[in-house]
Amino acid sequence: MVDKILAIIPARAGSKRLPGKNSKQLCGKPLVKWTIEAAQQCESIDEIIVSTDSETIAEIAKDSGIPVPFLRPEEISGDTATAIDVVKHTIDYYQKIGRTFDYVLWLQPTSPLRSSTNIQEAIATLKTKSAEGVISVCECDHSPMWSNTLAQDGSMKNFLSNFVKKNPRSQALPTYYRLNGAIYIAKVEPLLAQETFFLEENLFSYVMSRESSIDIDHHLDFKLAEFLLTERTEN
Template identity: 55%
Template sequence: MKILAIVPARGGSKRLPKKNIKRLHGKPLIQWAIESASDIAEISRVIVSTDCPDIADIATQAGAEVPFLRPEELASDTSSSTDAIKHALRYYEAQGEHFDYVLLLQPTSPIRNAQHTRGAIELLKEKQADAVVSVCECNHSPLWSNTLPDDQSMDGFIRPELKNTRSQDLPDYFRLNGAIYITKVSRFFDEHSLFLSSNIYAYVMDGESSVDIDHELDFLFAETILKYKDSYE
């Protein structure tokens, strides 16, 4: 098994400027993602795909490879991770290097660590899967959620059979947490997606490890969790 780990990190971020190099608990945010792929035998390369020289320098110092700067057309607000992954895989194909799986580690999931990454890879091997995607349990059941019309009427908001159901009696629901995506390269190119249509399994993570940083409040929450973890280690 030969895996290419990719950490995508554009320079632009409108909601939280320069978030990928903003320091979290003593380290640039991107370093947490890089370290979550370190010293794992199945991972052949850990690279950062970025358009920003500052991010490239910090990523290199943190132990990742930055073999190229991402082209401008792949670094806009509308650019997708899928396009960045294709670009990286094709770069290595042009060098004559091929990978069995691609692993996407978004820097916005800093509490995901190497133990989680190893666990997802072990699940991939155990299930002989073509893809593994990390999930966590939903905090609140989506069965008690719905859209609202313009007049905010709640007629029919909850299905009649659920009105008197206790929350603990509702089935467990899980959501994608964005921390780990591992996908077989051949099927990624076939389906143009990390989330395959079949032979895909869930790697379940706890909610604490599933923090996704998008706003300043998320940073403060992640910092609090990491400080708490340190105090008990």
Template identity: 50%
Template structure:
């Protein structure tokens, strides 16, 4: 429990992956990718239950082996390419509510963010409390300022592409942040009302870029492996 509130951690992991086939089971430093997120969640003493929502029996068996719960296999409609993670969360909350089990807090941890730490999860929970927030979402600084971006004109024309006078002094440019996909936390009723994590009472938890890899391609996977081994050469990453 976190401050007297029951907390459910949900790890979504469907079997189909277009970018990297078998992504959630692909080894990262001798463990399946999904195992890193399961371990991070299980190390957080505030989490009451760590479950994996999947449609894939092999992922389910792997999750059980790494001590997550897999109370059901996800319905086919929630495993399609156009399925929403919001609906996956609602399905899970409803599944428990139908069995007279309720959770005041819900935490979404995507397995594609293996470099987050348990300390990040705990800090996000503390941020929820300190800000009296209804939701907390992790972000990281943008690698490149969006002020250096624009759409292209016809045939790739770059007329008025950038306001170079405004970009003269890089040190004076504001810091921009992006979603990093690592942590989504909300009070359950707020999540149900909003059908999501975003609203007037949502606050950011800022993570460093080196823990913000969101694996969507082979290059992302290779970058995660590099950062993992670099960190392990200095100290334990977890």
């Protein structure tokens, strides 16, 4: 039997740092539409749903051919609501109408440069590794080995480790990766049981380029995404 994948695009109305960002126009499209279209182009996805508390975003999704069978209730629409709250609410809806899925694919609209190819490759990693979960990452812009906390008096004593002091060239340092927020996939049963996409067993990474990993949180992120998308479409 072929595993069934449910893609959830979470797109609530509120955003403190960049108000209305999910419906904000980015290179001629609402931000959320970039993720909707990337998901629609991925043949391995069986169902796509937009979970939102916004009538505006719901209309954008419906106009794109994506079902919005409900508006997200207030208790899972605020700043304290978690991804797992939204996943549980969505899975519960489908169970009530007699539909089940093997995997949940979580696609945040704040990653507009994540392509359908990225999504498909992450799903392929899931299958190749016989994994229960896959999470996307990218290389860190700067090695965290160059970072540390500061003492109250601003002293930099012991700021760098001896290893870094002896290997001042960045090329000599190990490569570090960070979460980029673009793709999370998890098998439904352990996801619900452990209440996290960071499953205890059989969890693997999918590495994306830093350019494709832009995560829009602030105005500057939005402008950078705008520049990169414009450059991509022109080339």
